[in-house]
Amino acid sequence: MLERETVVDDPQQVLGLLAKRGWFCHSGEAMHHGSILREIGKVGDRLGRRVGGRAGALEEVVEPRHFDEAHPRSLSARYGLGALPFHVELSHRTRPCRYILLGCIDPGSPSTATMLLDWRMLGFSSEEQNLLEEAPVLVRSGRRSFYSTILARGGAFLRYDPGCLKAVDDRGQRALRLVEDRIAGAPSGAHHWRQGDILIIDNWRVLHGRSPSDRGSGRRLARILIDA
């Protein structure tokens, strides 16, 4: 279990806590759906501008989905209730969002953990970083598909989502395999949810995933995504 931080209302303090390890959790009181969305909205709006998720909504309630209930291009459509692999949120956009704010409405039973992994812990050599910055990959997003790289110039952010990235040549294939292999061997953290928890993730630095879930577990997280 990862340690929890105290609440902060000051955006500078939030940014300071995020700078330490790329994410932090504030354990709040158990709140109902509407209040927790308001709470994460308040913190998020101080950090930047809200952006829509996969379905375009500026605030969402996410729950584990079976294959047949999931958005056709989402990871759930591929992995269903099984473990969701590490990914960077909105990797299919030209610039993935900077922050993810999640608020726990219901941890579910059995509860399902959110997995966290700082990509800087993946130990890329400078040669490997160059490969990740230069090898072209196809970012599949229907008619908005485009070519890009896994690592932005200078390592500003990682773009990684096994659901939407596709190699178009040998270098891209090596780059994707490199990230996949390093993730598989890296020690990750797990956040075990309690009702009222607010988790803030620097999406440019920390990949997230989900442990396996059960149908009807009742797990529900409020989510907003922030550009900054």
Ligand SMILES: [Fe+2]
């Ligand atoms: Fe995600």
